[in-house]
Amino acid sequence: MPLLEVQDLRVYYQTIRGDVKALDGASFSLAEGEIMGLAGESGCGKSTLGRSLVLLKPPMKYVEGRVTLEDFSLPIWDREKMNAFRFSKISLIPQYAMNALNPTRKVKKIFTDILATKGIKGSQVLPELRRRLEMVELPLDVLNMYPIELSGGMKQRVVMVLSTFLNPSLLIADEITSALDVSTQRAVVKMLVDFRDRRVVRAMIVITHDISLLYQIADSILVMYAGKLVEKGTTEEILRAPKHPYTRFLIASLPDIGVRYGERKLEGVPGCPPLLLQPPRGCRFRERCPHAFEKCLEEPPFVAIGPSGRQVACWQALEEHA
Amino acid sequence: MLELERVTKIYRLGVLGRKALKAVDSVSFTVARGQVISLIGESGSGKTTIGRMILRLTPVTFGRILFQGADISKFHGLALKNYYRRVQGVFQDPFSSYNPIFKADRIFNIVQREFFPHLTKGEWRERVANALCSVGLEPGEVLGKYPHQLSGGQLQRLLIARAMLLEIQFLVADEILSMLDASTRIDVLNLLAELKRIRDLAVLFITHDLSLAYYISDEAIIIYRGYIVEQGAIEKVFVSPLHPYTRMLLAAVPRLDRKWGPAEVGLKAQEGKIVGGCPYHDRCLHAEKEETCKHLKPSLVFVDDRHSVACHPMGRLAKGVSHGTSEARGTSVA
């Protein structure tokens, strides 16, 4: 029994010109202790997926799909009912973590206020809080400071502690390293892994556009493109033997230390992603795909599920396999 | 072609500038024609300030910046215009580089208005089309559109095309890739390399991403809290890094070919005042061994003719240290 199961989730954005199909069908599951990386270009729906698991509100619109966490079916379409699960069962470190704290409240007050809403007294948890702050290398003094007195990185770590304080089953980390320097990035990412290793959280979804970062920490990777799942597999599988042309392109475009322009020229993914207001029929990647054939024009690719839960959504890959 | 001589930038904060913040401290380096130099550092290292000073967006506090031998702070009117004809910049945020209420190609109109008022509309249109082609854009696809209708990659290319319309010899590329997707990033980077090759363009590539810097540069300058800590040919700096800071940065880069080792990487220290001594000593893993690091600011010394470092223990390892070279490089000993 997986810890988290997402089945055919669709979430659209309402605009005056119609629905933008930002997340148009994704199914996957997460095992106990798994860190799953969610990768893709901007606008591919990865953030939409992450956000809709926690806080689905207008202009986001729930269309269909089921989310099961530890045998509970999550009412993600119901803003009020989800409150029972948020924070305690499923929690988020948002992209905007550096601005996520009310600037005019002391950090301690923010903790006690939010814990009080779950019926927990701030004074009871002080030792635990101390331990958690140590985990992210923050001094205890931060509790008596206002968020404005902290650096961006410190605020982010305060948010990390707060978000995980109730030991949620699932933690979603949304692009939390994109604004950080390499050294800080490495430290922060190590802390995330630490959260899992110390069983603070039971599973984690790390949303990022940086695949090389996922290689360092993730157990599995899910690649999205234009609102759809493209490929999912273990980190090794995805990086060493990508099956979808898009994944292959993506990995091939990454420069690495040791690669120089004069010696080996890297190429990006040609073309642009389709508009999601009226996405094309068939495979959404076909316009940029060198292997596309008639079938890709007509039918959206079937998501083949291989052994060990490997998923690929590509006609070409399917045929090769067959 | 472009030379920085002990350039220092002090920001004054507060009423009447009572608080001073040294963002850049006696930085000297030169850029030759057709050379790509990477300026690498964390946020707050002063790398963007250096780029802005070269573009005259921020005045220099002490020191000089020379372009073909002339002090750029002395340029006014026509001389300044001529400077901008040769030296241009592209910035980090493609979306903020465009005035959101106007069409994206308005950036070209401004260039025409200021630099080529004598050209006819047809002539100008042809030039724009050529420039667009040279950056790999289809004029029909990008002209007449609003910035929000274009992708980040397209917008950055448009900005490079804008610079290409001038007789540009030097480009300041300030974190131009950090807001782009990985898939478009490499294309823009290839474009820069291409232009360097074809037009003999010199580029100051400001970045915090070491793999990108390695991919394109000839030389690297590692900057920490306003000081150059290591400088040299790119393969020297990356393959045999000397400064503990450079090593730490390299160890922290997430790579696709190997997983992170157990190397200790600390969080960025709180920015206190540099009291004297090595600016890096509070984060440095070697610092405790050396009392000198606490008190004496290391100067940039040559390790070999294409590689220099500002670090006491590492500097001593250097072959052929001479005071002459150190001073010629313009680094101060506090």
Next chain:
Amino acid sequence: MQRYLAQKLTIYILTFFLAVTIDWIIPRFMPGNPVQTMLSRAALRAEAVEVMRGYYLRAFGLDVPVWQQYLNFWKAVFHGDLGVSVYLFPKPVIRVIAEAIPYTLAILVPAIVLSWIAGNKFGAFAARRRWLDNTVLPLGYFLTATPYMWLGILLAWGFGVGLGWFPIAGGYSFAMTPHLSWKFVLDLLWHWFLPFVSLFLVMFGGWAIGMRNMIIYELEADYVQYLESLGAPRKLIRRYAFRNAVLPQITGLALQIGTIAAGAVVTETVFSYPGIGKLLVEAIQNQDYFLIQGCFLFIIIGVLLANLIVDIAYLIVDPRTRRGMVGEI
């Protein structure tokens, strides 16, 4: 924190300086020689002319150089010597004003404080429901857009003339002489009520609207999103938003004090309420220039003091200024 206060104090001292200078310049350099007009008016009484001329020579001293006149004027201001009222001759201006101040403070201070508190509470309350918001909003804007005097006239007409519940003029009944008794205090309150309410209502609308707008902006902030993601109940979110929205409202209060003072002037005029505002208008109508100068000076001093109090309040409430994180609000 010291920096913040120092900055503010500099501005207040400069303002005071400027105001006194204006006070000095205007009668001298306006067309039509107002000083002459005044003297000719006062000439109705011989003894008045003597006193006037004496003061005039001392403070204005037209026979000395201009800078000396200016210095003398400052000296006079610091000695509290603002001349003698022509219209209420032979009372010194300073005494006339001293008698009026309590009345003005009595309606202004409670009106400002209560309307600010009530308006903020009500605005925050209205921002939470769509229908309430949609009814309160036009009403609130109508109230702030109401000229102070018109609301005063309406109230006087409705509750004074129509219903006869309240008097429509004066600070106390004609038949009474000021003394300390319950009867007199009640009489004072009875006269106080309508001017107070009319000031209160106009300001109340403004604060309610201001708070409503601030809350709506505040609810878009990132920290609200985050609280929502943590499943925080609306109550907590609103509490946080309110607390942050109050800060600009305090700044707003400082900005509004000048306007409010103006409101007091016309309201006092409508109700013939014996405060500084009415005094100023009467002084203007009677071309009593020394009194005009004095009133202006006192209004400025009052506004500056009020600003200072608001600044200190802000300092207490906003940790950002207290910890010196921002230089300016």
Next chain:
Amino acid sequence: MKGEKGKKPKNEFLYFAWRNWKLRLGLAIVLFFVVLAIVGPRLTPHQPWAYVGPPARPPSKEFWFGTTMFGQDVFTQFVYGLYPVFLVGALGGGLATLIGTAIGFTAGYRGGWVDEILNTFTNVVLVIPTLALLLIIAAYLGVRSFFIQAVFIGCTAWPWTARAVRAQTLSLKAREFVDLARISAARPTKIILTEIAPNMLSYLVMVFILQFGGAILNAATLDFIGLGPTRGISLGLMMQMALLWGALPLGLWWWFVPPGLAIALLVGALYITNVGLDEIFNPKLREM
């Protein structure tokens, strides 16, 4: 998300503008008074100060808004009094917006000691109680006209605008498109006018509306105290007359209700228009 909005912003603006009831309501009321100010004087055969009927008559078929203590037609005074409201509002509000914007732009863009001085000056004028200042200036002026009144109001009402524009300029100046214009060798004035100002246009429109309303209220207050223009009629003057000649104790409500109501409605409508515009200009506040 980028690149998915194909529509031109103009259409989008109109779309949201039409759906916004605050904007529609506000504009309708403002328009009503504009029309009344233009058409009104043609609807009445009388002159505002002429004694045309029996004194103190309540509204009737002949005298729509009744007559004053002296037998002047209140309706005539009312419609003639509307015109200066718009005049002073537009002129005074416009001038205040202009001065405030100019000072705000200069201070924000130039920075340094220019900013230091302008900002201090702004803050000083900001704390001076405007109306008290206007009162004493007006008191010393022998002859007064609507024009002079508007100029004085404009010259004293600008500080908050300057402050707000300065803050906005500071934030816009930090945007990279301004840097780009600078490295295109464009001159500062040109950058302010062609890069910064267009981005603040919607904001400046709202500032002007607020200043317009403020100028109307200030003018009404001055008129009411008797320091309005020495010739002509205005709504504030009507209220002063009503109060002065005992309309209150005599219960001549038709004399003092219309002018005040008109001002409150007009200014209130302007403010509501502003909220509507804010909701349209600011996508975050739009109701889907």
